[in-house]
Amino acid sequence: MTAPLPISLHVNGERVDAQVLPRLNLADFLREQLKLTGTHVGCEHGVCGACTVRMNGEIVRSCLMLAVQTHGATVETIEGLSDSGEITDLQAAFRDRNALQCGFCTPGMLMAAQDLLKQESEPDRERIREHLAGNYCRCTGYQAIVDAVKTTARARRGRKP
């Protein structure tokens, strides 16, 4: 079980074929092999949320996934969400509200916030706080993040017919 295994997946819309050790986790695969360093590693045991990515449409902790588990899957990272324009409004709200300081938690935070906004159109502050409770931020105290997510939800509702 220590020999590399071939995997094939889609990352941010591009097909990726790679040889990975069975023990390699998804966060390290993305960062070290694909050089997608926007996915951050904060705790390496699934607590802090900095490594949050999307796999087959669901957010996952990439430090708790093995790269081999992504064979055949679709993985999206912060770089992909940024380039597709999917979260441009959310990022603008974070910028206007200064909802990030050091920025290390921010890719994971944006991933988790977008996940909530896709599921619910009118989350209140408590619901936003609850959904983001698995993403640690040591700089902001969270209030600005909650404000930015709320602003984005309101703006998106306004755009719907």
Place this chain on the structure above:
Amino acid sequence: MTSSRANPETLSALDRPNSYIGKVVPRPNLDRLMQGRGLYVSDLELPRMAHVVFVRSPHAHAKIVGIDAGAARSMPGVIAIVTGEEFASVITPWVGVLSHLKGLKSAPQHAIAIGRVCWQGEAVAAVVATGRAVAEDAAEMVSVEYEELEAVTDMRTALDPQVPVIHSSLGDNLAFERNLDAGPVDAAFAGSDEIVEADFVFGRHTGVTLEPRAVVADWNVAETRLTIYQGTQAPHMVQNIAALHLGLEESQVRVVCKDVGGSFGIKVHIYADEMATYALSKLLRRPIKFVADRVESFNTDIHARDHRCWGRIGVKRDGTIMAFEIDDLTGIGPYSMYPRTSAIEANQVVNLVGGPYKTKNYRARARVVFQNKNVMCQYRSVGHPIACSVTEGLVDLAASRIGMDPLEVRRRNLIADDAYPCASPSGLRFELLSHHAALNKLTAMMNYDALRAEQAALRKKNVHRGIGIASFIEVTNPSAAFYGVGGARISSQDGVTVRLDAQGAVICQTSITEQGQGSESLTAQIVGSVLGVSMARVRVILGDTDQTPYGGGTWASRGAGIGGEAALQAAKILRKNILDVAAAILQSAPTELDIANDAVVKASDGTARIELRELARIVYFRPDTLPPGIQPELMATRHFVPRNYPFAFTNGVQASWLEVDTDTGFVKLLRHWVVEDCGTLINPQLVDEQIRGGVVQGLGAALFEKCIYDERGQLTNANMADYLVPMSGEMPDIDVGHVVSPTAETELGAKGAGEAGTAGAAAAVANAVNDALKPFGAIITEIPLTPQVVLTALRRI
């Protein structure tokens, strides 16, 4: 906003049309971080880079009998395994003392332990391999034989004669002691109607930066130059220390600091494993990367607080505070940290207790002892939360004893807003504070009387809510009095260079650093405002000892007040130089010209005369068309350090509104208010967010955060699942207000704001919990206020 600026009509260099000062403008370069395109040290890769992993001691105190690295050395991918003795030829040991902290002692500390380990987590060998996972595998194969020694863990007994001395050469386990006796303290207590005393206990906690400490050291043997990529708050300090201990000139060391994933004081020190990484690069002639994992972070990032402080207060029945007295004890681990030392926090506690109040009668003793736990040192708001919790806890206890409202006792004792300048019993000099204005604003914001009515109504329904108030002072803008006078090569001055480029844009190099506070933004706001240039045309370069002027960096709430003033003064010079050239080009006089909206304009009516882009073109490419004798200087540098006051003290007040579940012991935070006075607000949003972030770190200390050691010195919760930090779901919204008393020491008038939130948050929460528990007669003077602590005080367990 209340402004106490004496002369609002006077136009300064900052009160210009289109000024960015006082405006909410987005920080530059946030897109990079939000798109995952930043460059943290943990992201960095260099050609031939190898990874180091450290074998760390499982014991708190042990002799190293032998290290067998034979099996590990033969593993594929392993490059080297280096032990303490082998480092001795490359890097010298250090001692974390400063001469102005009289009597402070410590023992020589090595990059890697030699012969003995003094805390669980101290490195005993470095394993270098082609990849981190390979190095981790090899580290597990290194066999170290230890002979366990008795561990000194309880600071209360560390000085007892039967307890082993950790460093025999020092004679005892006392690192530092300070005594202060000001005013007729005994007479003041004798003349008090009531004397209240309490033991305050503060849990040991740590910073938990989301990006762990990380460094890449790259010794280029052909250049004989070391480049250190490190997430640090103080690049020039790192340059000095690395050069000193590697036997290099400072010119042979470059420190580069790109994005930093959180600092909070954790990344302003010199750690043994970082020194080892520099040395390994020199030894192995290739780039070496070290990134701490989370367990290593908990075991080796500096811890903070861990104080036990007895205190008493004397008070008259009319509420007059007669005297304070404290006896503080803190345990700092086996070594005083380098180069800032581990005596500063206790020293600050002595300085700051009683600081907001009028009484001149104050006696204090602080003792700092060694123990076999991880090192302790300066973390955000150094000493302030201890001093504030002790002072404000005692004030509330005194108010309760004489039956006076906590607000009223503060109104009667806080230093009057018109009493400045004045000094504290410990010798702190206050230029201008605003305790009463801040308290009045706070009570209006929180609607104090209505909250008291709500509290009383809910009590009848067996719902126990409390209000806690905490006034505080904060040390900001430190001069050389902080470290320089004690012999540390830590700059208290900062420098800024501004230049107009060939397209009329501005490049600004500053020695302050960015870890998310907004250093780039405040620099661009100041430079743009003074020059009359839009912020979009100002680019700020920081965090590179090859590129920026020499300076201290960003710590102790100094970036805006010191680095900001240097930026202001540099921009003024460049502005003058630009106008001199413009006058020559336009055959006008500099006094008749101004700069606005990226163009030189006529001062009288603002009509555009020449765009900066065009002026730059002429200066750089057609100087032949300028009048004879004109040599334009489109680059200017200025440095600044405060000289009149050793520190620019700020003040503020916080309030907490919370509910205690007396069945479970859980504390639910409902609301938190802060009013603070950092002088000129350069960007109110950034100040508010510094306050909020600081408050939440203080709330973490108040309710959750604690490094739990067992009696053998084992850290039992060294992971993020067991060490609790505040999460979004349990934090309250925080209202922030300001009083503005600019410092007259600078033209900018800005004081620091980075630590105000952390300074008073725990005190406000503890006072609120005691307020909530008043009907039960329970008083708690210990943080974190865990359910166990609360239920114990309620005698439910």
